[in-house]
Each structure stands twice: as structure tokens, then as C-alpha cells.
Amino acid sequence: MSTIKTVGVAGSGTMGSGIAIVAARAGFRTIVYDVSQPSLDRARKQTEGFFAKSVERKKLTQAQVDTILGNLSSTTDIATMAQCDIVIEAVFENLKVKHELLAKLDAVCPPETLFASNTSTLSITEIAAGSGRDERVIGMHFCLPAQLMKLVEMSPGLRTSDEAFQAAWDLCKAMGQIPVKTKDNPGFILNYFLIPFNNDAIRMVEAGLAEPAEIDRAIKTGLGYAMGPLELLDLVGLDTHLLVAEALYAGTHEPRNQVPALVKRMIAAGHLGRKTGQGFYKYSGNAMFGG
Amino acid sequence: MSYKILSLGDSASFPGAHPLLDKAERDGDVALVLGNRVPEALERLGKRDGYRAVVVELDMECLGVYTGESRGEEGSNMLGFARFRLGSDPASNLIELVRQPATPQAAIDAARRVFESAGLQVAVCKDVPGRILNRLIRPYYNAALRRLDEGLASAADMDITLKLGLGYPEGPIGLLERTGLDRHYDVTQTLWEAYGDPGYVPARRAQIAKQRALVEAQVQAWTERDDEIADD
Ligand SMILES: NC(=O)c1ccc[n+]([C@@H]2O[C@H](COP(=O)([O-])OP(=O)(O)OC[C@H]3O[C@@H](n4cnc5c(N)ncnc54)[C@H](O)[C@@H]3O)[C@@H](O)[C@H]2O)c1
Numbered sequence: 441m442s443t444i445k446t447v448g449v450a451g452s453g454t455m456g457s458g459i460a461i462v463a464a465r466a467g468f469r470t471i472v473y474d475v476s477q478p479s480l481d482r483a484r485k486q487t488e489g490f491f492a493k494s495v496e497r498k499k500l501t502q503a504q505v506d507t508i509l510g511n512l513s514s515t516t517d518i519a520t521m522a523q524c525d526i527v528i529e530a531v532f533e534n535l536k537v538k539h540e541l542l543a544k545l546d547a548v549c550p551p552e553t554l555f556a557s558n559t560s561t562l563s564i565t566e567i568a569a570g571s572g573r574d575e576r577v578i579g580m581h582f583c584l585p586a587q588l589m590k591l592v593e594m595s596p597g598l599r600t601s602d603e604a605f606q607a608a609w610d611l612c613k614a615m616g617q618i619p620v621k622t623k624d625n626p627g628f629i630l631n632y633f634l635i636p637f638n639n640d641a642i643r644m645v646e647a648g649l650a651e652p653a654e655i656d657r658a659i660k661t662g663l664g665y666a667m668g669p670l671e672l673l674d675l676v677g678l679d680t681h682l683l684v685a686e687a688l689y690a691g692t693h694e695p696r697n698q699v700p701a702l703v704k705r706m707i708a709a710g711h712l713g714r715k716t717g718q719g720f721y722k723y724s725g726n727a728m729f730g731g
Numbered sequence: 732m733s734y735k736i737l738s739l740g741d742s743a744s745f746p747g748a749h750p751l752l753d754k755a756e757r758d759g760d761v762a763l764v765l766g767n768r769v770p771e772a773l774e775r776l777g778k779r780d781g782y783r784a785v786v787v788e789l790d791m792e793c794l795g796v797y798t799g800e801s802r803g804e805e806g807s808n809m810l811g812f813a814r815f816r817l818g819s820d821p822a823s824n825l826i827e828l829v830r831q832p833a834t835p836q837a838a839i840d841a842a843r844r845v846f847e848s849a850g851l852q853v854a855v856c857k858d859v860p861g862r863i864l865n866r867l868i869r870p871y872y873n874a875a876l877r878r879l880d881e882g883l884a885s886a887a888d889m890d891i892t893l894k895l896g897l898g899y900p901e902g903p904i905g906l907l908e909r910t911g912l913d914r915h916y917d918v919t920q921t922l923w924e925a926y927g928d929p930g931y932v933p934a935r936r937a938q939i940a941k942q943r944a945l946v947e948a949q950v951q952a953w954t955e956r957d958d959e960i961a962d963d
Contacts, residue, residue: 591895591896621884629896632874632878637868640866649857650863654854654855657852657853658854661823661825662864664900666898
């Protein structure tokens with residue numbers, strides 16, 4: 441049972457808009473805050489599109505969607521967030537930006553309001569340190585796309601109270617998600633294991649040990665994974681991989697997290713993956729070549 | 732593509748019935764050498780030039796052990812292969828096909844076609860310890876075991892995170908305990924010796940499992956000896 445009634449989401453980009461869908465769909469009054477009105481407008485349009493599909497696929501009725509969308513509002517005025525029992529932040533992955541945001545929220549929100557961070561690579565304790573209420577800050581790492589993926593990695597910071605963590609955990613469940621508890625460690629569980637594995641696969645290509653398609657086939661056939669590491673990297677984008685891997689390396693200094701030189705060369709060449717038509721594979725429309 | 736099979740000793744890749752074994756002929760364009768007595772089998776096979784490819788079964792060793800290597804220019808119609816298996820799991824459908832720098836493409840294609848004709852999937856790689864899969868996954872398994880000891884999360888939470896978050900069919904801890912931590916030890920210890928890369932150092936839990944397996948084998952031997960003495 442969650443005592444939370446109103447969920448705030450700060451940041452209406454890729455993750456924030458997905459998290460807002462999760463909260464609103466579960467029946468919570470949801471307020472999305474962003475500094476950028478165009479971003480809020482884009483998110484609203486995508487959200488309406490998402491729910492229209494849910495109606496088309498008969499997962500929800502039009503009446504249900506009307507209620508959900510009625511519960512979901514947006515604002516560029518941070519003072520509105522005073523109504524929230526929890527604010528989940530999904531703004532840029534930058535400690536300074538997150539500190540500035542949380543300090544402002546601390547000034548407008550009641551002292552009980554929980555702050556959660558969707559950070560992928562920053563420390564929850566460090567984020568909490570700039571919040572003015574570090575015992576009420578929790579890590580809540582949703583997976584992309586948040587509106588479809590159930591998993592949420594939840595981490596207490598060093599000073600997070602048990603009561604705050606439990607309240608966020610209960611909310612996560614009430615939103616229909618599956619929470620797992622991890623320490624406040626760089627990359628939590630997912631990225632901590634995924635990034636070095638992907639780097640090793642890239643190093644294998646770099647060293648000419650096997651072609652990308654051979655490596656992906658080995659992984660899929662031998663281990664039953666749905667996707668090989670190089671296909672996955674093309675989907676995620678090598679620029680995104682570089683950002684996450686560099687942050688993880690900065691936080692761990694573990695050699696496997698260090699980005700192979702090939703990644704920077706590929707980025708310089710415009711080979712970012714699917715979105716530029718070429719990464720480890722070549723793409724044309726939805727078709728993949730070299731697989 | 733016709734192929735013959737020469738089998739000598741135990742084959743880890745094809746220990747039981749398989750379409751690959753059924754479809755072999757008395758003679759063929761490709762020779763498959765199965766079993767763990769490769770040098771002897773190659774001796775029996777005799778002249779190798781006549782085949783499009785001669786494909787020998789490998790365990791953890793490299794192909795170069797049988798072909799010799801020189802100047803990075805090695806490569807002939809002889810290839811290596813291993814069917815991937817994880818610990819005590821049955822062998823998978825994956826064949827890792829090992830080539831050398833100068834292996835002719837025609838030989839690779841011929842070998843590939845033989846395996847594919849029996850419904851297997853083939854991944855071609857160079858002649859390195861651990862080939863593709865063991866080289867990639869063992870550091871991940873060691874890291875998972877180490878992080879479990881360090882309390883990153885419970886075993887159940889780690890496994891469910893990797894399953895739900897990445898779509899893996901099984902989490903690392905469940906998988907290693909099911910297929911044998913001691914077997915993980917054997918593979919990763921070999922790779923640690925080959926590469927000197929700390930990622931391959933067997934994690935504490937794997938070391939313990941290996942030592943325990945040795946202790947159990949010793950106890951078993953004593954019990955059998957005592958039984959024999961009692962029988963006498
Ligand atoms: N994209 C992913 O795959 C992914 C997955 C899990 C977690 N994350 C994490 O989620 C967070 C957001 O990532 P994203 O990919 O959605 O980013 P994004 O760039 O798509 O969106 C960020 C949004 O935050 C807004 N914003 C920036 N500063 C703000 C401020 N001070 N106040 C209010 N709004 C502000 C921007 O206008 C933008 O709309 C990051 O911490 C990231 O590490 C991302």
C-alpha cells in the first residue's frame with residue numbers, strides 16, 4: 441500500500457515522459473515539470489500517441505485513457521511541484537544540474553516530499569548531498585522505455601532513511617513495477633555488468649578476432665540472448681554508450697569499463713548505429729546488412 | 732558437401748546421437764576429426780591436401796598446437812572447432828569454428844556448410860584461448876560472483892535484474908550454480924593463465940566450489956577403498 445497520491449516528474453525527455461506514463465496509468469495524479477515548454481509539448485503528444493495505441497490494441501478503453509490523461513498535467517512553474525508527495529527527477533545526467541534542481545524543489549516542496557533520482561551513473565548519496573533533505577532521497581532507476589519495462593533498480597544513499605526507502609519501494613510496486621534493491625554503486629546492477637561486457641565485445645572486433653555478426657550469433661545461439669552485444673550497441677547508439685561508459689569508468693576505474701578506442705573512431709566517422717544508418721552493421725530502413 | 736568422420740577418444744562436442752554423425756559418409760570432401768586424441772587421428776587420416784577442409788575438435792587448446800605457427804602467416808585447409816557448452820548443460824547448437832590468419836576462405840566455407848547442413852549455427856573466430864564465448868562471458872560471471880560477495884544486491888535481485896533488464900534467459904548466479912561453479916573455475920583459470928587479465932581470475936565462490944569438488948572426490952575415493960577392504 442502506498443500513501444503517495446501525487447507523483448511529480450522533473451524532466452520530460454525520453455525517461456521522464458515514460459515515467460509519467462507509468463505513474464498516471466497506475467492512477468496517480470501526475471505532474472510533469474520541465475524548464476522547456478517545447479519538451480513538455482513533445483512529451484504530451486507522444487504520451488497521447490502511446491495511449492491511443494493502447495486503446496487500439498484494446499489494452500485500455502477510451503474512458504480509461506481519458507481519466508489517465510485527465511490526471512496528467514504539466515508545468516514550467518516549479519512552485520506547482522509543492523503538491524507532490526514524491527518528485528522523480530529525470531533531468532540531464534549532470535550532478536550540478538541535479539543539485540540545482542533539487543535545491544529549488546527543496547525550497548518549494550513540503551519537508552515530507554520524497555525526492556527520487558533516475559540517474560544511471562551518478563551516486564545517489566552525492567545527488568542527495570545537494571538536496572537539503574538527504575535522508576529523503578532515493579535512487580529509482582527505470583529502464584528504457586520506462587512505459588514498457590517493469591524493472592526499477594532502487595538504491596538508498598548512505599543517509600537515506602529506511603522509512604523513505606520503503607515508501608518509494610511501495611510506490612514502485614503500486615505503479616505496477618518490479619523493484620530490486622541495489623547498493624548505491626556506479627552503474628547499479630544493469631550498467632555495471634552490461635557496459636564492460638559490451639566493451640569487451642567491441643575490443644574483440646577491434647582486435648579482429650571475429651566479425652560483429654559472428655560474435656552476435658555466438659552469443660545468441662550459445663547463451664540464448666535475444667540480441668548480441670553489437671546489435672544492441674547499434675540500437676543504443678555508440679554516442680550514448682560512450683557517455684555511460686565514461687561515467688562508469690570515472691566512478692570505478694575498472695579497466696573493462698574504459699571505452700575502446702574504436703568507439704571514438706566510429707563516432708568521428710558518423711557510425712553511431714541505427715540512427716545514422718551505420719554502426720557495427722549497415723542499415724537501410726529497417727533492414728540490416730552484414731548480419 | 733560430403734564429409735567423413737574420423738573419431739578417436741571422447742568427443743565433448745558430440746558425445747551422443749546427432750544428425751551430424753548420421754549424415755557422414757565413408758569418404759567425403761571434408762574430414763571431421765572428433766575426439767580428444769587429435770594427433771593420433773591426424774596420423775591415421777594420412778594425407779590432408781585432398782580435402783577441402785580438415786576440421787579437428789578442440790577442447791581449451793588452440794588449433795596452432797596441431798598445425799604449428801610461423802610469422803603470422805599460418806593457415807591451411809585445417810580448421811578447429813568446438814561445440815559450445817556451459818558447464819553441465821547439454822552442448823548448445825553453436826559451433827565455434829577456428830581459423831588462422833591465412834586460412835583460405837574456401838576451406839572456411841566448406842567447414843561452415845558441413846555444420847550448417849546438420850542444423851548447427853557457426854561462428855567463425857581466430858585461434859585464441861577461449862575463442863568467442865568463454866572469452867566474453869567469464870569476466871562477467873566472475874564480476875557477478877564478486878559483487879554478490881560484496882553485497883551489491885541479493886543473488887535473487889541480481890538475477891532478476893539481468894533477466895528483466897536485459898532479457899537474458901537466466902541470471903548469472905542461478906546459471907553458474909546450476910551448471911557448476913567448479914566448471915566455471917576450470918575454464919576461467921585456464922584463461923587467467925593464458926591472458927594474465929585479472930577479469931579471468933576465478934572468483935572466490937568458484938575457487939571454493941572447485942576445492943569442494945576436489946574434497947568430495949577424495950572422500951569418494953576413500954569410501955570406495957574402505958568398501959573394497961571390507962569386501963576382501
Ligand atoms: N535514456 C536512457 O536510456 C536512460 C535510462 C535510464 C536512466 N536514464 C537517466 O534519466 C535521466 C534523463 O535522461 P533522458 O534520456 O530522459 O534525458 P533527455 O535529454 O531525453 O531529457 C532530459 C529533460 O530534462 C529537462 N531538463 C533539463 N534540466 C532541467 C531542469 N533543471 N529542470 C527541469 N527539467 C530539466 C530537459 O529539458 C529535457 O526535457 C538521466 O539522469 C539519465 O541518466 C536514462
